[in-house]
Amino acid sequence: MRAFQLVGWQQPPELREVPVPEPGPGQVLVKVGGAGACHSDLHLMEAPGPPPGFATEPPFTLGHENAGWVESPGPGVTGFAPGDPVIVYGPWGCGTCANCREGKENYCQTTRGQGGGLGGGHDGGMAEYLLVPAARFLIPLGTLDPRQAAPLSDAGLTSYHAVKRSVHLLGAGSTAVVIGVGGLGQMAVQMVRALSAATTVIAVDTDADKLETARRMGADEVVLPGEDAVTRIKDMTGQQGAQLVLDMVGADPTLRLAAQVARVLGHLTIVGLGGGALPVNFSSPAHECSVASPYWGSLPELMEVITLARQQKIEMLVERFPLESASEAYQLLHDGKIRGRAVITPHP
Structure with missing residues (x-):
């Protein structure tokens, strides 16, 4: 064969x-x-x-x-x-x-x-x-x-598992941010919608076409990464940040963004294998924000x-x-x- x-x-x-x-x-x-x-x-x-x-x-x-x-x-x-x-x-x-x-x-x-x-x-x-x-x-x-x-055996399962562990945070009025909406991130947007009562799902990507696809799959807002991305996401969340941030890329720039937009007592979940390192100190990520890197x-x-x-x-x-x-x-x-x-x- x-x-x-x-x-x-x-x-x-x-x-x-x-x-x-x-x-x-x-x-x-x-x-x-x-x-x-x-x-x-x-x-x-x-x-x-x-x-x-x-x-x-x-x-x-x-x-x-x-x-x-x-x-x-x-x-x-x-x-x-x-x-x-x-x-x-x-x-x-x-x-x-x-x-x-x-x-x-x-x-x-x-x-x-x-x-x-x-x-x-x-x-x-x-x-x-x-x-x-x-x-x-x-x-x-x-x-x-x-x-x-x-x-579904990986892109679907990995996204499902990453979202499921945080469903208890995603009640009415909550926000989830998905950074990177290629094949894996598109599934993550859908999983947030299918599993939770999150009010707002924000998709972040450099590719306008992928952002449009994410919108069709359930994202409420789309954001291009850049200097004003943090400001926009903070404005959408009343300056509090998101209950759940899923980084489907895992590179240095995306992890920096994730650390800045995760809220106090939230979850920051690293799914992507981009080889970056999350900046961690007393005030970043936000206080008592749980960081995890689930596998499959x-x-x-x-x-x-x-x-x-x-x-x-x-x-x-x-x-x-x-x-x-x-x-x-x-x-x-x-x-x-x-x-x-x-x-x-x-x-x-």
Whole structure:
């Protein structure tokens, strides 16, 4: 089969021929419908060597946002049949530690929640077939199209988890600020709307088209970053700042902005992997503002995300690319030219 693989650090990935995996006991072979292209993949491609805690050396197949159809259940697998549409939970934990027992495999104490295509010692889904190590990582999609639903396993789940932990702050009259409204940030805007009673959602981005998309998805106000961005957001919040600030970029400029517009007793949540550092001192961020950097989400939360998608309460803007055009998709992602999420479709 064909697989889009990272063949070496700081080398461009290549489309290669590799054997089709054979599912062993408890494993499931999935025919890949869609595999999302994520900014974290770009960070891997540009890395001079394995990041801290990384358990995989090239070559390995990229793709940690995956959905498709069951091709072949391994011995002992029940509950799934060939042809079933499924989405793949991405952080593959050990299944036995305390966090995994609670469904929080993203915080596995053994594997650190790294799954296929993202350093967990397994190939990812940018291939015609994906070997999933345990059936518990599969969630039925029902009527959802795997090629459309694939980004829900990361862009959807990560945004959902980041918002859910702060819902108790987002009552009537509250404000949420989403900094960076690409594919991930667009989902975050929708999650604030779907999960909370927040009165005002403010989207911040350098791209006017993305801001317009965010407005269509539920943002009440849009702001271009710059010298007056803090003033505008403070004016919108009665000089108090926002109860929740989600930084979907994580670069130095966005973190500085986030620190300035989060309010006392609020939440500042860093989702983006931009490599910046949050300025922290006695008065910044605001007093008793909680700062967190969540990673992905739990398995039960992905089930909740799928339910929201089935109910048409959230939507993912998807641009599809055949497997042979994966390099083009990543270049467009690097250049900021993907409107929502790029999805590689080995089986269109």
